[in-house]
Amino acid sequence: MAVIDASGVRYSYPDGTLAVDGVDVTVEAGERVALLGPNGAGKSTLLQLLGGLLDPDAGTVRYFGETTDADTVRDRLSVLTQNPADYLFNPTVREDLAYGPNQLALTEDEVDRRVERIADRLDLDGLLSKPPFRLSGGQQRRAALASALTVEPEVLLLDEPLSNVDAANRATILELLDELADDGATLVISTPDTELVPQVADRVILLDAAGEIAAVGPTRQLLTDTALLADCRLRPPQVVRLFESRFDRPPLTVAEAADRLDER
Ligand SMILES: Nc1ncnc2c1ncn2[C@@H]1O[C@H](COP(=O)(O)OP(=O)(O)OP(=O)(O)O)[C@@H](O)[C@H]1O
Ligand SMILES: [Mg+2]
Incomplete structure (x- = not known):
């Protein structure tokens, strides 16, 4: 089942900037998809259109x-926009994390349990x-991400959830996203970072600098297509660049590269 089906979606900002130009996107239930593109490609705009935070000028979602x-x-469906301040407007972090679940028909105890659980997972308890x-x-x-997770949504649309995050917290968040995907959640993650994509997505929607879709396909296929990525002002992950002339099917992550070297 398609949890999100966008067709012919176009959006211009009030100043006339055409940010998303007639895009078709389908996201199936339980998928992990990356919206990948250079700065200004329209990833954040598209994510907000897919999440219903912006209304398209043309097309439907x-x-x-x-x-x-x-x-x-x-x-x-939870949307995390690129600016954490959009989610942090209460007097305390606890109230921000409780804000979403408080809109649902949950007991106070259940809201508290969710807040404590997510805060603990994301190292926010203190x-x-x-x-x-x-x-x-x-x-x-991390607090903004936590506020998106306490509603326990089926579909999560996350705009650069790992920017500014240190290595240990990155690992924690990646683990948490894996668990959510294993439990059946659908994940759409926007990023300009090809290094991150193999860790969060099985399929990639690649946007070019003009806000059009350059390609859609399996992560492995798109991230090893140097020419296609260059057309979108992107580069393959470093391990791909290191191993592309040494392996037929270059590894995408450091962990995969280590396995392949061990095999030899
Ligand atoms: N509020 C706004 N008003 C006018 N133009 C905007 C506004 N927000 C974004 N834009 C323009 O729309 C285009 C797409 O912006 P968007 O933020 O969606 O790109 P992005 O792919 O998310 O980039 P980044 O990687 O830098 O986050 C850009 O040309 C940008 O300048
Ligand atoms: Mg953006």
Whole structure:
């Protein structure tokens, strides 16, 4: 089943900038998809269109094969925009994390349980009573992600969820995203970073600098296509560049490269 089916979606900002130019995107239930493209390609705009935070000037976005009204599926779909401050507006981090689940018909205990669980997972437990604007950049990013996760959505649309995040927290978040995917969640992750893509996505929607789709395909196929990526002002991951002349099917991640070297 397509959880999101966008057809002919176009969007211009009020100043006339055409950010997304007639895009078709289908996301199937349980998929892990990356929206990959250079700065200004329209990833954030497209993510907001897919999440129903922006209304397209032309085209439609259909949810769960049922409706084009995003408001009716708000409890099934979470969007994390690129700016953490969009989610951090309460007096404390705890209240920000509870904000989403408080809109659902949950008991106070259940809301508290969710907040504690996610805060613990994302290493935010010591920060719950702080005002969110007093957090560091990376802490704010994690708090915003936590606020998107406490509603336990079926579909998660995340705009650069790992930017500003240190290595240990990156690993934690990647593990958490894997668990959510294993539990059946659908993940759409926007990033300009080809290194991140193999860790979060099985399929890639590649946008070019003009805001059009340059290609859609399996992660392995797109991330090893140096010419295609160069057309979009991107480069393959470093391990691909290192091994492409040495292996037929170059590894995409350091872990995969280590396995392949051991095999030899
Ligand atoms: N509020 C706005 N008003 C006018 N133009 C905008 C606005 N937001 C974005 N744009 C323009 O729309 C285009 C797409 O921007 P968008 O933020 O979607 O790109 P992106 O792919 O997410 O880039 P990045 O990798 O830098 O996050 C860019 O040309 C940008 O300048
Ligand atoms: Mg962006």
